Amino acid sequence: MLYILLSVCCSVIVSVMLKLAKRYHVDMLQAITWNYSVAIALTWVIFRPHWVSLQSAPFANYAALGILLPSLFVILARSVRHTGIVRTDISQRLSLFIPIVAAYWIFGDQPGMLKITGIIIGFVAIFCSIPWGKSGGGSKSGFGAWLYLLIIFVGMGIIDILFKNVAAYKVIPYTTSLFIVFVLAFVVSFILLAIKIARGYTKFSFPHILIGWSLGIANFGNILFYIKAHQTLAKQPSTVFSAMNMGVIVLGTLIGLFVFKEKLSTLNKVGVFLALVSIIVITYSSY
Template sequence: MLYILLSICCSVAVSIMLKLAKRYHIDVLQAVTWNYSTAILLTWIIFKPHWVSLSVAPVNNLLGLGVLLPVLFVILGASVTANGIVRTDVAQRLSLFIPILASYFVFGENLHLIKIVGILLGVVAVLFSIPWGKSGGKAAKGGWFYLLIVFVGMGVIDVLFKQLSAFKTVPYTSLLFMVFVLCFICAVIMLVIKIASSKTKFSFPHILIGWALGIANFGNILFYLKAHQALASKPSIVFTAMNIGVIALGTLVGLFVFNEKLSMLNKIGIALSLIAVIVIFNF
C-alpha cells in the first residue's frame, strides 16, 4: 500500500509540473527529454545497475516502454490541442480497462465478485471525477485518432510495467535503468528533429526544469514497479488503486492549490474512489 501511495504522490507531482509548464509556456518535449537524464543518474547512483546483455533481457518490453513513454507525452499534447482537455482526460483514465482485463486474461488473476464490485466502483469514480460540465471544445477532424492512441497507449504501458516487474532473470533496477536510457534516446531524437525543423529552440532553463520533473517521474515509476512486485499475484489492485488514487489526489490538489471548482458529481466520485480502495484492499 505504501508503494502505491508514494507512486500516486509522485505521479500527481508530475501532473502539477506539466500543468505549470503549460501556464508558463514551457516546451514540454525539452523538459521531458532532460527529465530522463535525471532518472538515469538517480538510478545509477542509488542502485548501481549493470547494463545486461539483450539476450537475457525482455527486449520487447524494454523497447515498448522506451518508445511509448516519451512519445505518449507528445501525443497527449496533440490530443489536448485537437480534442480539448476533457476528452483527452476521459481517454487517459478509461485506459484502466486494459490492464484490468490483462490481469484476468494475461496474468491469470482470480477476480472474485467483491473485488469486481470494487473495480467497477473505481471505474465509476473515475468517470464521476472528470469535469464533464467544463467545455473541452469541439474535436478537430481526425482528433479521435489521438484519443484512441492515448487510450491504448496508457493501458499498454501499465501492462508492460507489470510484465517488467515480474521478470526475474535480470534485477528490476537494471531493467529500470535500461528503460530510462531508451526513453532518453527516443526523446533526444524527437527533440533534435523538432529543433532541426525550426519548431522550437534549445533553451538551457528547460534542462533545469527537466531535472526537477525527472525526480518526480523517477519516483513514480520506481514505486509503481515496487508495488507490482509487492502485490505480484494481485495486479488489478495496483492498476485500479493507482488510477483511482491519482484521480482523487489530483482532484484535491486542483481544488486547494489551483482553486478549481468541483461539481457534486466530482465530489461523489472522490467518495466512491475511497470506498473502492477500501473494498479492493480488504476483500
C-alpha cells in the same frame, strides 16, 4: 508510511509542474526529454544496476516502453492542461483495471465477484469524472477532454502490463531493465526533439534542461519512494497499493480545487468518491 507520503507528494508535484507548464510557456517535449536524462543518472547512482547478458532480454517490452513512456508523458501534460489535475489523476490511477482485465483475458485469472464489483465502480467513476461540458481549463470540449482521459487510462494500463512482464523476467534484474527503458525513452524523445528543432517548430533552450531535470527528480522520486515503501512494508502490499493511489487522488483533488481553482460538477465529485471506493474494493479483493 513516510515513503508512501513522499511518493504521493512526488507524483502530485509532477502533475503540478505539468499544470504550470502552459502558464510559463514551457516546451513540454524539451522538458520531458531532459527528464529522462536525469532519470538515467539517478537510476545508475542509486540502484546500481547489475549488468548481465542481455541476449535473451525482453527487448520487445523494452522498445514498447521506450516509445510509450515519452509519448504518454506528452498526452499527460496536455490532459493536465485541458482537463485539470483532479480528472487526470483519477484516470491515471484507475488504469489499474487494464492489467486486471488482461490477467483475465490473457492469463486466465478468474476475478472474484468483489473485484468485478470494484472494476464496475471504477468505470462508473471515470464516467462521472469526465467534464461533459467545458473542461476545468476551459479550452477543450467534453469530447476532447474525454479523449485525453481515455488515452491516459488505456496507455497507463498497457505500461503497467509491460512493466509487470519486465519484472516477471527474473534473468535480468528489474533495476537493470528500468535503466534500459529510461535510456530508450530518452533516445526516442531526443530524436523527436531534434526533428522538431530541425523543422523550426522550437528552439533549444537551456532553461528547459533545468526544468526537465526538476521534473525528472520528482518523477524518479515517485518511483524510488514507492519501491522503498514496498520494501519497508513487504508484508503489507495492500497498504502500500491503496494508500499510494488514494493519496494521489485526495492530494491531487485538494490542490486542483483550492490552488488551481479547478471547477468540478456534482457528478465529477461523485466520480472522485467512487474512485476511492473502487480502489478500496479492488485492494481488499486482491489481498
